[in-house]
Amino acid sequence: MDSYGCQRSLLYYVLLVSPSNPLTLSGTVVKSVPQWTLIVGDLLVLQRDAVVGFNWFAEWWRMDQLVKEEKERQANGGRRPERLKGEREAREERGQEREKIQAAYDAYKEKLQVQMARSFVQQHKGEEWFKERYDPEARQAFRQHLSDFRRGTYNQWEHDLDTGLFDEFTLEGIYKSESNGAGGVIEKEEGETTAANEVLGVGDLLPSKGGDLRDEAALQPTLLIKTIAPTVSRTKMEAFCKDHLGESEGGFKWLSLSDPNPLKKCHRIGWVILNPGSEQAAKDERGDGREEEGEDVDMARSEADAPTVSTAEKALAELNGKTIQDEVRGDFTCHVGIHEPPAAPRKKALWDLFSAPERVERDLQLAMRLVSRLDEELGPDHNGLTKIEERVEMLLNQGALQPPVTALSSSKKEKKEEEELEEGEEDVDMEDEEEGAYDEEVDDEELLAKKKKLDLLVEYLRRVFSFCFFCVFESDSVHELTRKCPGGHLRRPRSSLTTVAKNVARASAAGQPFPLKKPESTAEDESSGSPNQEKRLFKTSGKSQQQLQRAFNWVKTYEDKLLQMLEPENVDIKKLGGKPVEEAVEDELGKYVKQEDEAKFRCKVPECTKLFKGQTFWKKHVEKRHTDFYDKLKSEVS
Known part of the structure; x- marks a missing residue:
């Protein structure tokens, strides 16, 4: 047993095979196996409450295919092919194999999801928390009760917004290594920048000035x-x-x-x-009756000190x-x-993709839709989205929206101010900057307004609805929210966004697939023998591409969760382990009929044994004669 202990979801069926210990599979002796070959048999043991990782599944799938091929060769009297494959052919086969594994893995996950969901419902459907969350009547009553409580938090938020509490609020973060401790950044050398892939920890950022507000x-x-x-x-x-x-x-x-x-x-x-x-002061009741003997002055002193x-x-x-x-x-x-709340709740850094302008615009659209939907539950007199838009418009007209503090060197700007260009001299600094791998553009007014609106909407969701926008998690109070997401999230500085990351962010915002191709193998790079080695330095490394792939997948999952709330009618409930009500009722009803002949269907509803010519007649019989049974079954599956 490894360090995972009983939590390990994939158990290998392993046999060591030698010439003196042939392997028998389904009555067929497999002789043509190399000496001491490690065989993983076609046995996949899965826990019903866990999904195995892709790598484990892929390893099992490959070994399972080898066993099946060996069985097929033995059955047909064939031999193992000895031909060596070229590098290109092998690479194409690996790509095709990965596609097959991915398809098999997706099918496995979908099937297991159905089993887990069914088992989960049967196990917990009678518990109070389950009814509150999934029973339509209980859920509706709770949501109305929750809205009554949230109207009070809305009134407090509205007061704070009108008094200017959030005028300087921002989700822009500063890297800890660049912070000056006062919400600003230390000055860097000319041309120095920060690579986002060097600092991709969730705790790498500190809030900018105005961002460290606490509810x-x-x-x-x-x-x-x-x-x-x-x-x-x-x-x-x-x-x-x-x-x-x-x-x-x-x-x-x-x-x-x-x-x-x-x-x-x-x-x-x-x-x-x-x-x-x-x-109130804690009273020291001595019980000796001396408090009645004229010690008023002494008691006044003791109460003040208590x-x-x-x-x-x-x-x-x-x-x-x-x-x-x-x-x-x-x-x-x-x-x-x-209850003791955390003294300094930690703010988590978002993936660098969230700093791209296209991603900001997409997140703003999603946040506006979500806020509008939740505002409807509070009633017509509560419209946080309109309040925020009006406040941002006012701040924009006052010139109060400024670009976030960055760590770019100021020496270049000072030099430009001191020395004017001579006649005919070209300013090449901008061209040099465009050749760099990092985006150091300054936010314009339109982007500043979008960021401010998004930041206020995210904070509005946290304070009024106890909803973390980026975690896509809703709770019924700030305490449960703080337990799951202590301090909210921060965006990484836009200056650390690489050109490749910008392309990935654009693809995620547009709903396109991951734009980068899988990097070629190291062996291929070495064998190519290209003399121009400098161009390779600008290629995305395998590690960086893996991080971008993880970020892209994270953003996609986050969007999918939001869209499940915003567009429930478009959700494929079968992928989530559910079924349409009609289909589920049909499946459950099928357990109460037995086909005894081609045109004989016997009713198996408790205390009924009637025989019918067809399944349609039997179903009408159940709906008409077993009304209580049918209604109960329908309520259970829905």
């Missing part, structure tokens, strides 16, 4: 419920909190629940958000250790603590 909602008094059983409903939990805390000053305001944790039997974490309350009891501490004493009564599913005891 004050995360600091309001909150209790943490350490674990909530999947049988406990939100309604029961809220009623329990209201009974013990009330809803006045310092009392219950909102209950936030996390996603279920499959590693802990789908238990959830909870946050009880409290209304602000006045802090530690205060916070709103959260008072609420903690009311909830911790209390039990929720449930005669049907069993009682549940609450273990509660005081």
Whole structure:
């Protein structure tokens, strides 16, 4: 067993074969195998709750093909071909093989997804969190309840926007190695730049000036419920909190629940958000009666010096250790603590593709559509998109939108200011810059306005809807959002965007396939013997191309998730493991009929054995005579 232990999804069926130990497959003895050849048999053992990686699948697929070819040769009396293949032919075969493996892998994933989804639904469909998320009636009731809470966060955001809190807000990041510690950058030497592929860690950036804003909602008094059983409903939990805390000053305001944790039997974490309350001094009740003997002055001094009891501490004493009564599913005891938000939530760096102008424009379109959709849930009097557009227009007219701080050297600009060009002298600096591999263009007004609008929309989604735009994750409070995505995201400086990365970003924004071809093998490069070695230095290295491929795939997945929300009617539910309701009902009904002859179909619905001439007649019989059974089955599959 390797370091993955029982979590390893692909188990190899391995045999060491020697001339004295021939391999038998399905009754056929395989003799023509090299000495001590490692054979991986046609046995793919998969966990139902995990998908194996592509490399593991590819290794199994190749070995499986070898075994099948060997069996076919033995059956037909053929021999293993000994002809050596040329390099070009071998390369073409490798390309064709990869396409076959990819197609087989996609089919395997789709089939496994269906199995996993079906098993998941059957296992959890009776749990409260599942009903809240997937049952239409329960989900609709919860969304309305959530919208009531979000109207309060909207009002706070609207006030902050009008007072100018977000006027300097930006998602532009600065590399840690270039930061001066005050939201700016240190000066670089003339011509020095930063390659994005040298700094592709998620923690490489610091926010620019104005970008380090924190949502004050995360600091309001909150209790943490350490674990909530999947049988406990939100309604029961809220009623329990209201009974013990009330809803006045310092009392219950909102209950936030996390996603279920499959590693802990789908238990959830909870946050009880409290209304602000006045802090009170802790009383030292000595119980000796001396407070009645005229010690008013001394008591006034002691109360002033005594530690205060916070709103959260008072609420903690009311909830911790209390039990929720449930005669049907069993009682549940609450273990509660005081929630401590992270002191300095980390902001994650986005892939460099998000810094390209085309990508910014595409993300802005998606963000506007998403905000419009979520604003509809709040009601006609809530229109965050219009508010943001008006604010950005005002800032643009005031000239308050400035290009982000960059680390470009200022010595070149100073030199141009000091020395005027002589008559007939050509300015070649711009030509030199265009030959470089990095884009150092300055954002124009139009791009600045788009970036500002996108940044405000992203922050609006976080503050009002607890929605991370780039993670495509929605929660019911800032606490669950902070747990999944602590501080949001930052864009990398546009100056570090390579020319190749710009092309990849354009392709991703336009919905085109990955524009780069797979690099040729090293052996081919060495054998070509081209004397012009300098041109090779400008080619994209294999490592850089791998990073760009990962970035491209990440962006595509992120867009697909957003489009599932924005265009649910276009989602192929079969790829997600689902089925159309009609098809699912047909499949389930098929389990309750037995064909005994060419024109004899017996009904197998409980307590029914009637015989019918055709399946159509049987189906009409079920819909008409077994109404309760049919309705129950239809509700279960939908």
